[in-house]
Amino acid sequence: MMTRETQGEKIQKVLAQAGVSSRRGAENLIRQGLVRVNGTIIDNPAIRVDPAKDVIECRGERLLYPSGKARGLILYKITGYVTSTGDPHNQKTVYDLLPKEERDKKWLYAGRLDRDTEGLLFFTDSGELVHRLTHPSYKVKKQYRVKVQGKPTAARLKLLVKGVRHQDRLMRMDRVQLMKTEADSAVLKVELHQGEKRQVKIMLGKLGHEVLYLCRTRFGPLSLKGLKPGQSRRLTEVEMDALIRGVLQQN
Numbered sequence: 001m002m003t004r005e006t007q008g009e010k011i012q013k014v015l016a017q018a019g020v021s022s023r024r025g026a027e028n029l030i031r032q033g034l035v036r037v038n039g040t041i042i043d044n045p046a047i048r049v050d051p052a053k054d055v056i057e058c059r060g061e062r063l064l065y066p067s068g069k070a071r072g073l074i075l076y077k078i079t080g081y082v083t084s085t086g087d088p089h090n091q092k093t094v095y096d097l098l099p100k101e102e103r104d105k106k107w108l109y110a111g112r113l114d115r116d117t118e119g120l121l122f123f124t125d126s127g128e129l130v131h132r133l134t135h136p137s138y139k140v141k142k143q144y145r146v147k148v149q150g151k152p153t154a155a156r157l158k159l160l161v162k163g164v165r166h167q168d169r170l171m172r173m174d175r176v177q178l179m180k181t182e183a184d185s186a187v188l189k190v191e192l193h194q195g196e197k198r199q200v201k202i203m204l205g206k207l208g209h210e211v212l213y214l215c216r217t218r219f220g221p222l223s224l225k226g227l228k229p230g231q232s233r234r235l236t237e238v239e240m241d242a243l244i245r246g247v248l249q250q251n
Contacts, residue, residue, distance in 0.1 A: 008048035072235035119216030143218035
């Protein structure tokens with residue numbers, strides 16, 4: 001049920017907070033009949049809504065946390081911890097790395113990292129945000145720093161972008177860059193959005209290059225900047241707004 005006109009927030013503000021458009025642009029969307037509240041097309045940009053209760057849609061798409069109150073946390077995961085809420089074999093989980101005051105929060109993680117993989121792990125209290133960050137249709141890019149056995153040729157690096165088939169699935173990387181070579185190994189920077197399980201290790205392994213070290217350095221607009229291994233921090237409202245806008249623009 002739509003809230004009374006004296007309660008809640010103006011719909012144009014809610015649309016702007018969701019990253020749909022500016023407030024002026026939101027007015028135009030409403031005048032064009034592209035905004036619905038609880039299934040009803042609205043034509044008044046000053047109407048007030050409660051984002052926690054009202055179903056708000058723009059161009060047929062339900063808004064993602066239009067109140068801007070979704071919370072986020074990033075962790076610099078270290079090796080030896082499994083990405084799980086609990087492990088039957090009593091292994092240490094990524095939740096053990098969080099500060100004590102954060103462990104009782106209902107944090108959901110977006111995208112797993114293997115036990116022996118380091119890097120950026122994002123937590124949020126928004127299930128819809130997790131879906132949008134991890135589903136390949138939204139094309140949210142992840143960046144990795146990878147050390148491999150051997151020295152991949154330029155032809156093999158191109159093949160990673162063209163695609164490598166595994167169990168009837170074609171795995172692709174968006175971009176691969178050779179950063180440096182050592183005596184019997186090489187360091188690569190990899191970008192991908194596909195997100196198949198163990199994708200980086202599988203693709204490089206199929207080309208004969210065992211992964212010796214793997215670290216996720218970026219997830220969408222988020223990076224490890226300012227964090228040391230094992231550390232975590234809450235995202236600011238500005239960072240959360242940028243993340244939500246970025247996900248919406250990927251649709």
